[in-house]
Amino acid sequence: DQQVKQNSPSLSVQEGRISILNCDYTNSMFDYFLWYKKYPAEGPTFLISISSIKDKNEDGRFTVFLNKSAKHLSLHIVPSQPGDSAVYFCAASAGLAGANNLFFGTGTRLTVIP
Amino acid sequence: NAGVMQNPRHLVRRRGQEARLRCSPMKGHSHVYWYRQLPEEGLKFMVYLQKENIIDESGMPKERFSAEFPKEGPSILRIQQVVRGDSAAYFCASSPTGTPSYNEQFFGPGTRLTVL
Numbered sequence: 001d002q003q004v005k006q007n008s009p010s011l012s013v014q015e016g017r018i019s020i021l022n023c024d025y026t027n028s029m030f031d032y033f034l035w036y037k038k039y040p041a042e043g044p045t046f047l048i049s050i051s052s053i054k055d056k057n058e059d060g061r062f063t064v065f066l067n068k069s070a071k072h073l074s075l076h077i078v079p080s081q082p083g084d085s086a087v088y089f090c091a092a093s094a095g096l097a098g099a100n101n102l103f104f105g106t107g108t109r110l111t112v113i114p
Numbered sequence: 115n116a117g118v119m120q121n122p123r124h125l126v127r128r129r130g131q132e133a134r135l136r137c138s139p140m141k142g143h144s145h146v147y148w149y150r151q152l153p154e155e156g157l158k159f160m161v162y163l164q165k166e167n168i169i170d171e172s173g174m175p176k177e178r179f180s181a182e183f184p185k186e187g188p189s190i191l192r193i194q195q196v197v198r199g200d201s202a203a204y205f206c207a208s209s210p211t212g213t214p215s216y217n218e219q220f221f222g223p224g225t226r227l228t229v230l
Contacts, residue, residue, distance in 0.1 A: 004156070034218055043118070043205050043221030044157070089156060100170045101147060101159035102219060 003027045004092050006105035014113050019077040021108050023090030026071065030092040034102065035064060035075045038087045047088075048075070080112045116141065118222035119188075120206050126228045133193040133200070135225045139208030146189045147207045147219055148181060157205060163189060196229045203227075 005024045013019045021035075031052040036044035050057040050064045050073070057064050063076045077084055087109045091102040119138040127133050139146050144164055149157040159173040163183040174181070178196075183189040193200055203226050207219035 002156075006156075036221075041223070043120075043207075043223045046218040046220065049218060100162040101173065102149075102157075103159070104149075104156035106154070106156040 002106070003030075004090055004103045004105040006088075006090055006108050008108050009106070010109040010111070012111045012113060013080045015082055016079045019075075019080045019084065019110055019112070021075040021077075021088050021090075021110065023073050023075075023105055024071060025073075025092050025103075027092070027094060027103070028071070029094040030103070032093040032095055033064070033066060033073050034091045034093075035062075036089045036091060036104075037084075038089060038107070044089055077110075080110075082112045082114050085110055085112045118206055118208050118220055120204075120222035120225050122225060123223060124226050124228070126230060127196045128230050129197055130195050133196050133227055133229075135191040135193075135204050135206075135227070136188040137191070137206030137208075137222060138188040139206075140210075140220055143208035143210050143220070145209045146183050147209075148189075148191050149205045149207065151203045151205065151224075153202075160191070193227075196227070198229050201227055201229045 003026050034049040035047040037047050038044045048059050048062045048064050050066050055066050066073045087107045089107045090105040093102050121136050146163045148160040151157045161174050161181045162170040178194045180192045203224045205224045206222045209219045
Protein backbone atom coordinates (compact mmCIF):
# COMPACT_ATOMS: atom_id res chain seq x y z
CA ASP A 1 0.00 0.00 0.00
CA GLN A 2 1.82 3.07 -1.29
CA GLN A 3 0.70 5.95 0.92
CA VAL A 4 3.00 8.46 -0.74
CA LYS A 5 2.99 8.57 -4.50
CA GLN A 6 5.18 10.24 -7.04
CA ASN A 7 3.53 9.52 -10.34
CA SER A 8 6.22 10.96 -12.57
CA PRO A 9 9.26 8.69 -12.61
CA SER A 10 11.29 11.24 -14.54
CA LEU A 11 11.40 14.90 -15.50
CA SER A 12 13.70 16.83 -17.85
CA VAL A 13 14.08 20.58 -17.59
CA GLN A 14 16.28 23.12 -19.32
CA GLU A 15 18.87 24.88 -17.17
CA GLY A 16 17.51 28.15 -15.78
CA ARG A 17 13.87 27.08 -16.03
CA ILE A 18 11.59 25.96 -13.22
CA SER A 19 11.42 22.32 -12.11
CA ILE A 20 8.17 21.20 -10.50
CA LEU A 21 8.09 17.84 -8.79
CA ASN A 22 4.78 16.51 -7.53
CA CYS A 23 3.76 14.23 -4.73
CA ASP A 24 0.39 12.90 -3.57
CA TYR A 25 -0.49 11.15 -0.34
CA THR A 26 -3.45 9.19 0.91
CA ASN A 27 -3.07 9.17 4.69
CA SER A 28 -4.83 12.15 6.27
CA MET A 29 -2.80 11.59 9.46
CA PHE A 30 0.37 12.81 7.78
CA ASP A 31 1.36 16.14 9.29
CA TYR A 32 4.98 16.63 8.28
CA PHE A 33 6.43 16.40 4.81
CA LEU A 34 9.98 16.32 3.55
CA TRP A 35 11.87 16.28 0.29
CA TYR A 36 15.10 14.37 -0.09
CA LYS A 37 17.57 14.43 -2.94
CA LYS A 38 19.58 11.36 -3.84
CA TYR A 39 22.62 10.94 -6.03
CA PRO A 40 23.65 7.49 -7.29
CA ALA A 41 25.50 5.37 -4.71
CA GLU A 42 24.73 7.87 -1.93
CA GLY A 43 22.10 8.10 0.77
CA PRO A 44 19.21 10.56 0.53
CA THR A 45 20.06 14.11 1.58
CA PHE A 46 17.47 16.24 3.31
CA LEU A 47 16.41 19.21 1.21
CA ILE A 48 13.39 20.97 2.66
CA SER A 49 10.38 20.22 4.86
CA ILE A 50 6.96 21.60 5.64
CA SER A 51 4.59 21.19 8.54
CA SER A 52 0.88 20.70 7.90
CA ILE A 53 0.13 24.02 9.59
CA LYS A 54 1.79 25.81 6.68
CA ASP A 55 1.08 25.83 2.97
CA LYS A 56 4.44 27.08 1.77
CA ASN A 57 8.05 26.93 2.82
CA GLU A 58 10.91 28.52 0.95
CA ASP A 59 14.66 28.00 1.17
CA GLY A 60 16.72 29.69 -1.50
CA ARG A 61 15.90 28.18 -4.88
CA PHE A 62 13.66 25.55 -3.31
CA THR A 63 10.02 26.05 -2.38
CA VAL A 64 7.61 23.42 -1.15
CA PHE A 65 3.86 23.93 -1.45
CA LEU A 66 1.31 21.92 0.49
CA ASN A 67 -2.35 21.58 -0.45
CA LYS A 68 -3.93 19.62 2.40
CA SER A 69 -7.40 19.44 0.90
CA ALA A 70 -5.99 17.84 -2.24
CA LYS A 71 -3.41 15.81 -0.28
CA HIS A 72 -0.81 17.12 -2.65
CA LEU A 73 2.57 18.73 -2.32
CA SER A 74 5.05 20.01 -4.82
CA LEU A 75 8.67 21.05 -4.89
CA HIS A 76 9.65 23.99 -7.07
CA ILE A 77 13.27 24.55 -8.02
CA VAL A 78 14.03 27.84 -9.71
CA PRO A 79 16.26 28.43 -11.48
CA SER A 80 17.19 24.81 -12.15
CA GLN A 81 20.88 23.99 -12.37
CA PRO A 82 22.69 20.95 -13.81
CA GLY A 83 23.84 20.04 -10.29
CA ASP A 84 20.19 19.58 -9.35
CA SER A 85 20.07 16.45 -11.50
CA ALA A 86 19.26 13.65 -9.05
CA VAL A 87 16.40 11.50 -7.82
CA TYR A 88 14.00 13.41 -5.58
CA PHE A 89 11.99 11.59 -2.94
CA CYS A 90 8.95 12.94 -1.20
CA ALA A 91 8.44 11.65 2.37
CA ALA A 92 5.73 12.04 4.98
CA SER A 93 5.36 11.46 8.68
CA ALA A 94 2.39 11.10 11.04
CA GLY A 95 4.08 12.43 14.14
CA LEU A 96 0.95 13.45 15.99
CA ALA A 97 -0.35 9.92 15.55
CA GLY A 98 2.78 8.62 17.19
CA ALA A 99 4.43 7.30 14.06
CA ASN A 100 8.19 7.03 14.17
CA ASN A 101 9.04 6.46 10.57
CA LEU A 102 8.94 8.24 7.25
CA PHE A 103 6.88 7.02 4.33
CA PHE A 104 8.64 7.55 1.03
CA GLY A 105 7.43 7.93 -2.51
CA THR A 106 9.11 6.03 -5.32
CA GLY A 107 11.09 9.04 -6.49
CA THR A 108 11.31 11.29 -9.54
CA ARG A 109 14.51 11.44 -11.52
CA LEU A 110 15.20 15.06 -12.46
CA THR A 111 17.55 15.82 -15.33
CA VAL A 112 18.54 19.43 -15.84
CA ILE A 113 19.84 19.95 -19.35
CA PRO A 114 22.63 22.53 -19.72
CA ASN B 115 31.26 16.29 12.39
CA ALA B 116 31.06 13.00 10.57
CA GLY B 117 27.77 12.01 9.08
CA VAL B 118 26.01 8.68 9.39
CA MET B 119 28.45 5.89 8.66
CA GLN B 120 27.51 2.55 7.20
CA ASN B 121 29.66 -0.42 6.44
CA PRO B 122 30.26 -2.32 4.41
CA ARG B 123 29.18 -0.30 1.39
CA HIS B 124 28.81 -3.45 -0.67
CA LEU B 125 28.17 -6.95 0.61
CA VAL B 126 27.87 -10.11 -1.43
CA ARG B 127 26.45 -13.24 0.15
CA ARG B 128 25.39 -16.64 -1.12
CA ARG B 129 21.93 -17.95 -0.36
CA GLY B 130 21.75 -19.30 3.16
CA GLN B 131 24.56 -17.16 4.56
CA GLU B 132 24.21 -14.41 7.13
CA ALA B 133 24.52 -10.70 6.40
CA ARG B 134 25.50 -8.13 9.04
CA LEU B 135 25.10 -4.46 8.25
CA ARG B 136 26.50 -1.81 10.56
CA CYS B 137 25.45 1.77 11.16
CA SER B 138 27.05 4.47 13.29
CA PRO B 139 24.71 7.45 13.78
CA MET B 140 25.80 11.05 13.71
CA LYS B 141 27.39 12.33 16.88
CA GLY B 142 24.72 13.34 19.34
CA HIS B 143 21.98 11.35 17.64
CA SER B 144 20.28 8.68 19.69
CA HIS B 145 17.58 7.59 17.22
CA VAL B 146 18.40 5.10 14.47
CA TYR B 147 16.19 3.94 11.64
CA TRP B 148 16.72 1.25 9.04
CA TYR B 149 15.13 1.43 5.59
CA ARG B 150 15.30 -0.90 2.62
CA GLN B 151 15.12 0.13 -1.01
CA LEU B 152 14.29 -2.53 -3.54
CA PRO B 153 15.09 -1.82 -7.21
CA GLU B 154 12.82 0.82 -8.75
CA GLU B 155 11.06 1.45 -5.44
CA GLY B 156 11.13 4.05 -2.69
CA LEU B 157 12.63 3.48 0.72
CA LYS B 158 10.57 1.30 3.02
CA PHE B 159 10.81 1.61 6.78
CA MET B 160 12.01 -1.45 8.65
CA VAL B 161 12.83 -0.61 12.26
CA TYR B 162 13.39 2.26 14.66
CA LEU B 163 15.73 1.91 17.61
CA GLN B 164 17.09 3.92 20.48
CA LYS B 165 20.05 2.82 22.56
CA GLU B 166 19.38 -0.72 23.80
CA ASN B 167 15.72 -0.54 22.77
CA ILE B 168 13.69 -1.47 19.74
CA ILE B 169 10.94 1.12 19.59
CA ASP B 170 9.13 0.17 16.40
CA GLU B 171 9.81 -2.88 14.26
CA SER B 172 6.56 -2.82 12.34
CA GLY B 173 8.40 -2.84 9.00
CA MET B 174 10.66 -5.78 9.74
CA PRO B 175 9.97 -9.14 8.11
CA LYS B 176 8.84 -11.56 10.78
CA GLU B 177 11.58 -14.09 10.17
CA ARG B 178 15.32 -13.97 9.57
CA PHE B 179 15.68 -10.22 10.24
CA SER B 180 16.80 -8.67 13.51
CA ALA B 181 18.24 -5.36 14.63
CA GLU B 182 20.03 -4.05 17.67
CA PHE B 183 21.53 -0.80 18.91
CA PRO B 184 23.74 -1.61 21.88
CA LYS B 185 24.86 0.80 24.54
CA GLU B 186 28.28 0.89 22.95
CA GLY B 187 29.01 0.51 19.26
CA PRO B 188 27.04 0.72 16.07
CA SER B 189 23.55 -0.44 15.27
CA ILE B 190 23.48 -3.82 13.54
CA LEU B 191 20.92 -5.12 11.06
CA ARG B 192 21.26 -8.88 10.81
CA ILE B 193 19.75 -11.02 8.09
CA GLN B 194 20.00 -14.77 8.58
CA GLN B 195 19.81 -17.34 5.79
CA VAL B 196 19.68 -14.71 3.07
CA VAL B 197 17.61 -15.28 -0.07
CA ARG B 198 17.80 -13.58 -3.47
CA GLY B 199 14.84 -11.38 -2.58
CA ASP B 200 16.91 -9.77 0.17
CA SER B 201 19.09 -8.12 -2.47
CA ALA B 202 18.54 -4.40 -1.97
CA ALA B 203 20.10 -1.20 -0.70
CA TYR B 204 19.80 -0.88 3.06
CA PHE B 205 19.92 2.63 4.44
CA CYS B 206 20.41 3.71 7.99
CA ALA B 207 19.28 7.11 9.22
CA SER B 208 19.64 8.94 12.50
CA SER B 209 17.96 11.88 14.14
CA PRO B 210 18.71 13.88 17.24
CA THR B 211 16.92 13.55 20.55
CA GLY B 212 13.48 15.02 20.82
CA THR B 213 10.55 14.16 18.66
CA PRO B 214 11.93 11.98 15.89
CA SER B 215 8.97 12.41 13.61
CA TYR B 216 9.50 16.14 13.40
CA ASN B 217 13.18 16.04 12.78
CA GLU B 218 14.66 15.38 9.43
CA GLN B 219 16.44 12.08 9.39
CA PHE B 220 20.03 12.06 8.20
CA PHE B 221 20.90 9.15 6.00
CA GLY B 222 24.04 7.13 5.57
CA PRO B 223 25.37 6.11 2.14
CA GLY B 224 23.73 2.71 2.34
CA THR B 225 24.88 -0.89 2.09
CA ARG B 226 24.13 -2.63 -1.16
CA LEU B 227 23.49 -6.29 -0.47
CA THR B 228 23.68 -8.75 -3.32
CA VAL B 229 22.63 -12.34 -2.77
CA LEU B 230 23.94 -14.79 -5.30
